[in-house]
Amino acid sequence: MDTILRIRDVRYSYNGRPILEIGELDIARASITGLAGPNGSGKTTLLKLLSGVEKPASGSVSFKAATTSRANENTVRQRLCLLPQEPFLLRRRVYDNIAYGLRIRGGKGDLAGHIHEALELVGLDPSFAVRRWNELSGGEAQRVSLAARLVLRPDCLMLDEPTASVDMESARCIRRAVLLARREWGTTLIIASHHRSWLNDICDRIIYLYNGRILACSFDNILTGPWEDVDRSTVGCRLSDGQMVYACKPGHTAGSAIVSFCDLEACSSIPGQNMKSLRGLINSITLDNSQAVPQAAVSCGDQRFVVRMSGNLQEAKQYWPGQTVTLQYSPEKIIWLEK
Amino acid sequence: MRNFVSVLIRKTTGVLFFLTIASQPGYGADQQLLLATTTSTDNTGLLDYLAPQFTEATGIQLKWVATGTGKALKLGENCDADVLMVHAPEAEKEYVEAGFGVNRRRIMYNDFVFIGPDSDPAGIKDHDVCASLKAIMAKESVFASRGDNSGTHKKEISLWTTCMENVPEKQQWYLQTGQGMLSTINMAAERGGYTMTDHGTFIKYEANHNGSPPLLIVVEGDGSLVNQYSVIEVNPERCPNVRNERARSFGDWLVSEDGQEAIGAFRLLNKQLFIPNAQ
């Protein structure tokens, strides 16, 4: 793969607290990568490291096969743009906000052409250019921020929660603009978002972050505890509807774990040793880009689990939302997450 | 906007740079001499009157700092002035002995006078100095003192110690102003009290009030009230950077016929303020 960004052995701490620990991460050129994870999982920090805004305490970040160091960090940062979560504009007109990036790169003379083009990209009328920073709504401000970055034709564009804090129309415009950037200029996109279905829809690949680490798999089925001892080798987590989820005792203090379920009701046909089951209610059945098969969101009490359905379309047709199903999992196959 | 600001900054810096250069000494063609003197020679206007004549005679431009005698002497000690004109004979003699100044020459004198309100609450009019001080102390009349180690102040202190043995330091009625002569006179006037001033400054004060000031002379002519002015050059051996030749020219001119004549001719309200007495 044509790698444009590469991370190796990076650690990042803040005030002594470890925030991020990533062994290896490659981002392909012109790809759309999603970062998914709960609050505090380190998505924003990872975006900051990738865009050069922050430096890792140890390890390396490379852009186009050249490690970013003090010598080249200014030039690198000029090719990577981060769009922060909260819209923020300089205290000047929209025109000057968008022109800022061009000016510090030595752009002189009439930039009006570029600026109007950028405004149209994000769905704003060129007459917006004369408005002042405090005369815009949140969504308009975020679109102007995006325009300020698109006008620079960056190699990579990092978006931190682009659909939060904005109205629906702005969210649509933002999405359209970044996809166009990728199509026309080959801009690589890295998007962090809570909005799972939006991410699934738009991204080639999704990276799951939890507690500052990349998970090998999706973390839909995380159980955070509390765990109680059931017997010498097993712990259990009681759900709100009274059901118990069992797991083999880990070598360390039980924290969070990911339950790996079999495909929906597919295990019942296999005589598995020590399989446990849970009963739940199907909330929804969805199909996303990266998977070929549908997924069912099943709720057991307050807890929600996401389970793949069978690849066999015939079998999958038997299920519908509102149906009670049995989920099966192996306590031994539980994945414990280090604290 | 950015363009405008940068142009503005450049223009302002240019103007300021020019002003700084222009304000440096030595920009003019004249030679300069720095005199440290007391407020009485400055406030009376004597130096404003003498300086142009001195410049015409010698081509030297006179600049002077007018402070109290104490500070003037200190400036000379620190080599911050070239020549001194003060009126504190005792202190001056010690100064020369200590090697701070050289070539002390008498140039002029006037007398000190006691002034007070027309009502004369202590009843000292036309008495002699010691009787007057005694009366003021007895009646606890307000008396304003310079309190700043100036020539006038030193004289006043010597009178208290000679007549009364003690300076009325902490008395309520004894005001130590720490300021110049005219300020002190004004404060005495405000409180309806007495003060001791040199005759020259009193005439100036009279002139300021168009001939009818609130305080009038009550005691004068006593032999102990002579006020002698001298010029002293700052010792060039101690202060190699001092402009000694010009300082000498200044002293020479003051004691010369022309200088002495000019001093004697200085008038305010048609009265002579300083009497030339160079040897």
Added chain:
Amino acid sequence: MDFIVAGIVKAFQLLVQGDRETYSAVLATVKVSSLSMTVSLLIGIPLGYCLGYADFPGRRSIRTMVDTMLSLPTVFIGLLVYAFISNRGPLGEYGLLFTLSGIAVGQAILALPIVIALTATAVESLDRPLRLTLLSLGASGRQIFLTSIWEARLGLLVAAVTATGRVLTEVGISMMVGGNIKWHTRTITTAIALETNKGQFATGIALGLVLLAIAFAVNLSLSFLRRRA
């Protein structure tokens, strides 16, 4: 009391008749405060920026020290500067005593803590996302400094105006370091001090009004910056 009215009348007379002594004092005041303000802004703004922006050990102690220096009395500064530039002092050879440049040095010391403290406050109250936004647009350290200063320009204006006011009106430094020498180092404030000492209150009032007129002119020309912000 009547000297106040006499003073107002005299102020007009002095200005309109072009009284040479008055204009000499005005020129001296303008020269010396321009010089001291330029120096203190050029040094103080970057220092204030560092103090408000960066986080380093001892930052709070330095800030406290700067705030304390806001209370330095002018006569005290005058005395300290005199000690240094007197012929017996370490910087005596530069001949700064009794010159406008010497006064400017003292006034710069007076203005510097004001500029630093108020700039630091202005920079501290900049929105937190500013730095992130500028970095994410590819700005270098120098560009972040210049842009942050421009974003904080209202606060910096306060710093400049406050410091200018302090510098225009001080007497202690001008008197001690300048010597109040007529035609050379007599500024408006030392002239006022002299005239009031001589009992010429009306002239003192007149000169005070002239000083106010200058201060007004300076603030008027700075007000355009406020409008553009």
